[in-house]
Amino acid sequence: IAGIVSYRVDGLEQKLTTEQFNEITEKYLNDLDLRTGKIVSTSNECGKVIDNFKCYMAITMNSKNAMEAKVNDSVKLRISNSEEYNAKIVQINDESGKRTIIFEMDKMTEDLINHRKVVVDVIWLDVSGLKVPKQALIKENGLYYVIRNKAGIENKLLVKIKMQTDKFAIIEPYESTELQELGLSSDEIKKYKKVTNYDEIIINQ
Numbered sequence: 353i354a355g356i357v358s359y360r361v362d363g364l365e366q367k368l369t370t371e372q373f374n375e376i377t378e379k380y381l382n383d384l385d386l387r388t389g390k391i392v393s394t395s396n397e398c399g400k401v402i403d404n405f406k407c408y409m410a411i412t413m414n415s416k417n418a419m420e421a422k423v424n425d426s427v428k429l430r431i432s433n434s435e436e437y438n439a440k441i442v443q444i445n446d447e448s449g450k451r452t453i454i455f456e457m458d459k460m461t462e463d464l465i466n467h468r469k470v471v472v473d474v475i476w477l478d479v480s481g482l483k484v485p486k487q488a489l490i491k492e493n494g495l496y497y498v499i500r501n502k503a504g505i506e507n508k509l510l511v512k513i514k515m516q517t518d519k520f521a522i523i524e525p526y527e528s529t530e531l532q533e534l535g536l537s538s539d540e541i542k543k544y545k546k547v548t549n550y551d552e553i554i555i556n557q
Contacts, residue, residue, distance in 0.1 A: 355401040358465055360392035367399060368468075370408065373443040376501040386469040404460040408442070409472060414450040417476040421453060428475035429455060432463055434474065481522040482547060487555045489513075489521055493557045495534070498523070498547060501556040506554065509531050509547045523547065 364384065368376075409429065421441055428436045443454035455474075463470060490497040490508070497508045511523040512530070525546035526534070532541065547553075 353401045356404045356465070357399055358402050359394050359396075359399040360415070360466060361398055361400060362468060364468065365455040373454055375388075375446065376410050376443075376454065377445050378450055379447070381410060381412065381452070385469075388469045388471060389467060390469065391466050392468060402460055402465060405458060407457050407460040407464055409439070409455045409457065409464075410452055411455065411472060411474065412450055412452045413474070418451050418453060418474075421476075427455065428478055429457065430473040430475060431461065432471050433473075434463070435461075437461075438497065444460055445524045456536045477515060479522050481514045481524040482549060483520055483522055484517055484553055485555055486516065487557070488553045489523075490556065496521075496523070499556075500545075500547060501552045501554055507545055509545050511547055 367384070397528075403517055411454070421444065423441050423444060425441045427439050427441070429439045430436045437457050437459060439455040439457045441453055442456045445452045445454075484498060488498050489511075490499070496511055496513050498511055500507050500509050508524060510531075512526050513523055515522040528541055528544075531544060536544070
């Protein structure tokens with residue numbers, strides 16, 4: 353059998369299996385009485401072979417993103433404040449207003465071999481761009497603009513919204529091909545001014 357040989361055995365090998373995904377809930381996990389960060393002891397009597405190309409993490413949550421998540425959604429997991437790993441939701445178990453979501457990762461890390469319970473951040477959205485307060489956005493005819501103040505001269509700049517929350521938005525300038533798709537003329541595209549980092553943006557009160 354191909355995989356990583358480990359002699360860290362804790363007796364839960366038959367309780368935490370892929371065949372028991374339907375049973376894994378917050379209560380089920382709490383009853384295991386696991387302590388965060390505790391290292392699994394090394395056994396002198398037996399070992400196990402671990403599939404180092406696939407592992408699963410069960411996390412109980414009740415956040416808005418968690419309650420709206422669906423099987424096969426892709427996310428990123430940050431384990432113990434270190435690296436980020438791609439993951440996919442393979443099981444969702446609802447229980448008393450919470451969800452225990454089981455994520456599949458395509459890599460078994462040393463941290464996960466040594467521990468049963470670790471600190472994990474679920475990154476639901478991974479969006480890059482410029483962050484501006486939502487009050488800085490102006491919407492006209494279905495398009496969004498911001499007012500830039502540069503040396504006392506104000507310009508209304510067309511921007512693309514990549515993500516919005518109740519308080520802020522992630523924006524970026526349009527590419528030329530996107531401006532063409534929006535129906536701008538060649539002359540308008542040539543005169544198009546892009547919003548950039550450190551621009552002074554006016555907030556509308």
